[in-house]
Amino acid sequence: MILSDRDILKRLEKDDLVIEPLDINCIQPSTVDFHLDRQISVFSNWRVGIIDLAKRLNVAEIVDIGRSGSFIIHPSEFILGSTIEKVKIPSDIAAKVEGKSSLGRLGLMIHATAGYIDPGFRGNITLEISNISRIPIKLYAGMRVCQVAFILMTSSPINLYGSKKLGSKYQGQKGPTASKVWKEFKK
Structure with missing residues (x-):
């Protein structure tokens, strides 16, 4: 069941669902709009010939566009951004990140594959x-860039995101966080 604006507000008041900072005007009927942070991770394609998933690799550099700055993303370009908002997802809720329709109609995709946020996650959304x-x-720092829906689960999971057993790689992330897929290959 997707939470309505009314239920989102109740959970925020209860303080088990946390969005910081929260602009109350960004609460929509069934989502909350999030904003683009000032740091952008830009891929340097010339640095490597191939990405080896089993090796730790730095293929990007962080560009700070400032609080009121802008960044031009070119056709076929891929970057990592981050939300200004930090979230704390409670044990009985999962969340789904979606792009804004107005941006999608211009050809701007906000997430390649990672649109799901597990219960227990804390941090900025890459x-x-x-x-x-x-x-x-x-793109402009501070612009509404995505919307997040909150989904009430039928029960709490056995292991929350961030538990040692799961080896969650992105718990507590700040800013645009690079892939840590190489950790899955370590023995």
């Missing part, structure tokens, strides 16, 4: 942003 149009798109 966004996998790509421009699938043929025209450069100018």
Whole structure:
């Protein structure tokens, strides 16, 4: 069951669901709009010829566009962004990140595959942003960039995201966080 604005507000008041900072005007009928942070992780394609998933690799650099700055994402370009908002997801809720319709209609994709947030997650949400149009798109720090829906689960999971047993790689992440898939290959 997806939480309505009324239920989102109740959970925020209860303080088990946390969104910081929260702009009350960003609460929609069944989602909350989140904003683009000022740091962008830009891939440096010239640094490597291939990405080896089993090896730790730095293929990006962080660009700080400032609080009121902008960034142009070119056609077919892929970057990592982050939400200004930090979230704390309670044990009986999962969340789903979706792009904004107005941005999608211009060819801006907000997440490649990682649109799901597990119960127990804490941190900023990393966004996998790509421009699938043929025209450069100018992004602005602080703009509404995605919407998050909160889903009430039928029961709490045995292990929350962040538990030692799961080896959660992104708990507590801040800003656009690079892939840590290489950790899955370590023995």
